[in-house]
Amino acid sequence: MGLKNFFLKKSLWVFHFAGASCNNCDIEILDILTPRYDVERFGVQLVGSPRHADVILVSGSINQRDKPRLLEVYNQTSKPVFVVAFGACGCTGGVFAEGNTFAGPVDQIVPVDAYIPGCPPKPEAMISGLSKLMQTIS
Amino acid sequence: MANQKIIPVGPYHPLQEEPELFKLYCEGETVRDIKWETGYNHRGIEKLSESKTFEQVFFLVERICGICSTSHPFAFANCMEEIAQVEPPDRAKYIRSIVGELERLHSHYLWLGLAGHFLGYNTVWMWAWKYREPILDLFEIISGNRNSYAMFKIGGVRRDVTGDQIALARKTMSDLKKKNDLLTGAVMDDPVIHARTKGVGVLTREDVMDYAAVGPTARASGWDIDVRRDDPYAAYDMVEWKVITAPEGDVFAKAQVRLLENYESIKIIEQCLDGLEKEPEGDTEVKVREIPEGIGTGRAEAPRGEVFHFVKTDGSNSPVRHKIRAPSYVNIATFRKSCVGQTISDATISLAAVDPCYCCTERMAFAYDWHTGRKIYDGNQLVELSKQKTQQIIKNNA
Numbered sequence: 231m232g233l234k235n236f237f238l239k240k241s242l243w244v245f246h247f248a249g250a251s252c253n254n255c256d257i258e259i260l261d262i263l264t265p266r267y268d269v270e271r272f273g274v275q276l277v278g279s280p281r282h283a284d285v286i287l288v289s290g291s292i293n294q295r296d297k298p299r300l301l302e303v304y305n306q307t308s309k310p311v312f313v314v315a316f317g318a319c320g321c322t323g324g325v326f327a328e329g330n331t332f333a334g335p336v337d338q339i340v341p342v343d344a345y346i347p348g349c350p351p352k353p354e355a356m357i358s359g360l361s362k363l364m365q366t367i368s
Numbered sequence: 369m370a371n372q373k374i375i376p377v378g379p380y381h382p383l384q385e386e387p388e389l390f391k392l393y394c395e396g397e398t399v400r401d402i403k404w405e406t407g408y409n410h411r412g413i414e415k416l417s418e419s420k421t422f423e424q425v426f427f428l429v430e431r432i433c434g435i436c437s438t439s440h441p442f443a444f445a446n447c448m449e450e451i452a453q454v455e456p457p458d459r460a461k462y463i464r465s466i467v468g469e470l471e472r473l474h475s476h477y478l479w480l481g482l483a484g485h486f487l488g489y490n491t492v493w494m495w496a497w498k499y500r501e502p503i504l505d506l507f508e509i510i511s512g513n514r515n516s517y518a519m520f521k522i523g524g525v526r527r528d529v530t531g532d533q534i535a536l537a538r539k540t541m542s543d544l545k546k547k548n549d550l551l552t553g554a555v556m557d558d559p560v561i562h563a564r565t566k567g568v569g570v571l572t573r574e575d576v577m578d579y580a581a582v583g584p585t586a587r588a589s590g591w592d593i594d595v596r597r598d599d600p601y602a603a604y605d606m607v608e609w610k611v612i613t614a615p616e617g618d619v620f621a622k623a624q625v626r627l628l629e630n631y632e633s634i635k636i637i638e639q640c641l642d643g644l645e646k647e648p649e650g651d652t653e654v655k656v657r658e659i660p661e662g663i664g665t666g667r668a669e670a671p672r673g674e675v676f677h678f679v680k681t682d683g684s685n686s687p688v689r690h691k692i693r694a695p696s697y698v699n700i701a702t703f704r705k706s707c708v709g710q711t712i713s714d715a716t717i718s719l720a721a722v723d724p725c726y727c728c729t730e731r732m733a734f735a736y737d738w739h740t741g742r743k744i745y746d747g748n749q750l751v752e753l754s755k756q757k758t759q760q761i762i763k764n765n766a
């Protein structure tokens with residue numbers, strides 16, 4: 231394990247990209263920062279700019295209007311960056327996959343490293359997903 | 369104005385978790401005008417609804433908004449029951465009201481926490497969200513999920529609330545009352561919160577009436593409206609409670625209305641639990657064989673205000689037209705009154721004060737190119753996209 235990966239593993243900084251979501255995943259993401267789950271103890275922190283991020287957490291289905299913006303956010307991040315598709319909508323499009331504005335699940339737009347399914351995923355599922363992601367860094 | 373600067377906020381910004389773009393037109397520190405753009409969240413739910421059966425539509429409308437994920441099924445159930453001319457049994461009515469009020473509790477705590485966060489008062493955020501967790505646990509035990517409950521169906525509810533669950537709900541409510549006392553005291557007596565919220569983002573009674581604002585936004589400006597009392601549905605006319613209003617119209621009044629509404633919600637839930645114990649167990653639904661041709665409207669009071677659903681049916685098993693009006697759609701328009709004249713730092717909390725929910729609000733928006741001013745998609749192109757979609761489905765099915 232190089233020095234860079236050693237530190238990356240201990241401090242995953244997350245940029246949250248909310249696509250065309252129902253807000254459910256978004257509040258669960260905020261929820262894991264609050265006292266009961268408190269992922270900051272693992273070094274996971276939400277950041278406001280994609281330029282600071284190690285992980286892009288994409289929640290919600292992606293519509294025509296979000297698609298170029300997701301690409302732009304992905305291009306703005308410093309590489310390597312991990313993309314996590316969060317929730318049923320992020321993984322497959324979920325209940326909105328038949329909608330007329332749907333522009334494909336996240337993995338057809340940017341490469342995805344981890345999928346966290348569920349509608350919405352429980353905070354425990356998200357912590358499990360992030361810890362599995364950390365284990366892939368070596 | 370020549371010396372106006374535009375400050376763009378969004379669409380992906382750390383302030384709010386949903387994508388939306390605000391343009392603050394500022395002179396120095398003062399906001400002179402505000403414009404906002406939505407459409408980042410548009411999923412075409414009204415159209416999708418026409419391709420689903422009535423039972424499936426409940427799961428779809430639940431996912432309009434994850435925070436008020438009972439209000440939309442509530443309004444849709446009221447609407448369908450008007451068309452089918454059925455009345456759910458009393459036990460189902462009590463369960464519906466319990467779920468609706470638990471949702472109001474968790475939503476108001478969520479708002480309070482976020483408002484504290486926007487003021488830079490992260491202690492309030494952490495407290496409010498910590499006290500919100502037992503409500504979500506209760507939801508998980510009653511319905512099996514923390515956020516999307518899937519409790520509603522035409523003519524009743526899917527799951528009964530019985531024995532142990534009732535006892536747990538009673539315990540959660542009595543614990544919550546103490547925590548609400550603590551939180552109300554902490555917020556109402558804090559000099560910093562007073563300084564940041566009193567006289568900020570004021571909406572007068574005339575303003576909210578002009579913009580037809582609903583819910584706590586209207587009630588905090590002294591407009592006494594509440595669908596639960598004005599057009600009773602479920603068990604709200606079988607229990608004792610009162611509508612909370614405040615005359616000031618500033619951010620503090622909105623916080624006050626929400627905190628005091630929490631006590632009313634707890635009161636309603638406790639009375640509904642009493643009611644549940646009197647009703648026979650298992651009597652949770654009326655069987656509905658078919659939905660006749662007709663039109664119906666349904667209203668429900670979401671945590672943010674009135675949700676309105678309109679459905680036209682033709683005797684088949686899916687809606688012909690499904691129209692939804694969510695509360696944030698009208699509340700967001702009041703930004704033009706509440707934010708203009710404020711400083712940029714106060715605009716943030718004024719924007720958050722109405723508890724905006726953009727995923728409810730999304731409407732079709734024309735897409736313009738920022739630099740050239742050219743429309744990227746107009747109505748016809750969207751019809752074209754829709755046609756392509758149909759072709760694609762035909763091809764896939766062939």
